Every structure is written in C-alpha cells, then in structure tokens.
Amino acid sequence: MTARLAVTRLWSRRGSETVIRNLSLAVAPGEFVLIGGTNGCGKSTLLESVAGVLRPAAGEVRIDGVRTDGMTADQVARSGLSLIHQQRHLFSTLTVRDNLDLAGFAAGRRVELEPVSSLLERFGIARLADTAAGLLSGGEQRLVALARGLRSRPRVLLLDEPLAALAGEVRDSLLLELQRIARAGTAVIVVEHDSDRVRPFADRTLSLRMGNLALADSGAAA
Numbered sequence: 001m002t003a004r005l006a007v008t009r010l011w012s013r014r015g016s017e018t019v020i021r022n023l024s025l026a027v028a029p030g031e032f033v034l035i036g037g038t039n040g041c042g043k044s045t046l047l048e049s050v051a052g053v054l055r056p057a058a059g060e061v062r063i064d065g066v067r068t069d070g071m072t073a074d075q076v077a078r079s080g081l082s083l084i085h086q087q088r089h090l091f092s093t094l095t096v097r098d099n100l101d102l103a104g105f106a107a108g109r110r111v112e113l114e115p116v117s118s119l120l121e122r123f124g125i126a127r128l129a130d131t132a133a134g135l136l137s138g139g140e141q142r143l144v145a146l147a148r149g150l151r152s153r154p155r156v157l158l159l160d161e162p163l164a165a166l167a168g169e170v171r172d173s174l175l176l177e178l179q180r181i182a183r184a185g186t187a188v189i190v191v192e193h194d195s196d197r198v199r200p201f202a203d204r205t206l207s208l209r210m211g212n213l214a215l216a217d218s219g220a221a222a
C-alpha cells in the first residue's frame with residue numbers, strides 16, 4: 001500500500017545548525033504515530049519541514065505518492081496536509097466562528113470542507129462560537145486551533161504538542177478524537193516531549209534523537 005505520508009532521507013537546518021539528519025518515516029492511512037524527544041531536539045523543525053513551512057535542505061516528502069517537498073506551505077496544505085502549530089496563531093479580534101470560516105477560504109475551492117457547526121460540536125466549543133478568540137483561555141484557544149486545522153478534512157494531520165494547556169479530561173477526549181480521525185483514514189503524527197500521556201493512544205511511538213528517529217524505549221519518557 002502507498003504510504004499516506006512518506007518522508008525519505010530528509011535533512012533540515014535552522015540557520016547554520018543541521019537539525020534533521022537523513023530522516024525517513026512512512027505513515028500508513030489510519031495510523032497514529034507519536035514522536036517524543038527532549039526540548040530543542042528538532043520536533044517542530046521536523047513537522048515544519050514536512051509541511052513546507054521550512055524548506056528542507058535535502059530529501060523527499062510525498063503525500064499519497066505525490067511529491068510535496070519544494071511546494072509552499074499553502075500548496076502542501078492544499079495537497080491534503082494540516083499542521084497544528086505549537087503556537088496557536090488565531091485571529092484574536094475575530095470570533096471563534098469567523099476563525100473557522102476563514103480556514104475554509106484558505107483551504108481553496110477544491111476542498112470539501114467540514115461544516116463549522118460540526119467542528120464546534122465535536123470540540124465542545126459551540127458555546128464560544130461568538131466570542132473573540134483573544135478572550136478565550138489557552139486551552140480553549142488550542143481547541144479552536146485544532147478545529148480550524150480539521151476544517152479541510154486533511155489526509156495528513158501533524159500536531160505540535162497539542163496537549164499543552166489542556167486539562168486532563170479534555171486531553172483524553174482530544175486523544176480519542178485524534179484516534180477516531182486516524183481510524184477514518186488520516187495519517188496522524190503527534191509530537192510531544194512528555195510522550196507518556198499520548199503513548200496509550202498511539203499505534204507506534206518513536207523518539208527524535210540527534211536528528212533522527214529511533215524506536216522509543218518502552219515505559220520511559222522519550
């Protein structure tokens with residue numbers, strides 16, 4: 001089967017520092033992969049390189065067999081990938097509903113969007129629909145950012161530390177939701193430095209060390 005996401009021999013730099021070194025990873029449709037690793041090891045750099053936010057120095061990225069390295073972040077998004085950033089990047093003066101609506105415009109005309117009402121329901125944020133995003137708590141803003149990232153029904157979903165600022169109960173329901181999204185055919189990658197919380201929900205746990213992926217030690221925090 002063609003991997004939904006295939007990363008091959010990827011190299012990526014931040015300034016003069018080489019952060020990702022010859023990294024390969026294939027994620028199947030329906031698979032939920034967790035990537036752990038200490039602060040500063042390059043988790044965000046990896047996701048941003050895959051998403052086209054950063055231009056990799058070398059290597060290939062394919063979504064359903066189609067090459068996306070070399071594309072802009074917008075083009076990669078239109079190829080079916082959604083990156084939920086570590087920072088939330090919401091429009092703070094716009095309402096939650098308007099933030100979700102705008103994600104629809106950004107997705108382009110060819111994409112079949114998930115209705116805003118359905119996203120508000122799924123993430124338990126319907127009561128906040130008419131509130132300005134800047135007035136929400138950190139955890140609520142994170143849920144809105146997640147809902148926004150799913151508006152375009154991505155085939156590849158990358159989440160950069162999605163659990164930060166979320167309370168225990170919300171965290172677990174979010175992880176279950178991510179599992180459901182994966183089961184429906186999306187390739188889901190979550191990076192978290194505290195990977196123990198996510199591990200029970202993931203199909204596979206890897207650890208980013210020295211710019212490359214290794215199988216995580218079972219039981220220990222990656």
Ligand SMILES: Nc1ncnc2c1ncn2[C@@H]1O[C@H](COP(=O)(O)OP(=O)(O)OP(=O)(O)O)[C@@H](O)[C@H]1O
Binds near residue numbers: 017037041
């Ligand atoms: N904008 C930048 N300019 C230059 N160097 C950067 C930049 N962002 C990150 N780096 C460097 O690249 C390396 C990897 O950073 P990255 O943000 O990918 O790590 P991370 O694993 O996501 O860390 P964290 O768990 O703290 O989010 C670090 O050494 C960092 O100092």
Ligand SMILES: [Mg+2]
Binds near residue numbers: 043044086160
């Ligand atoms: Mg990071």
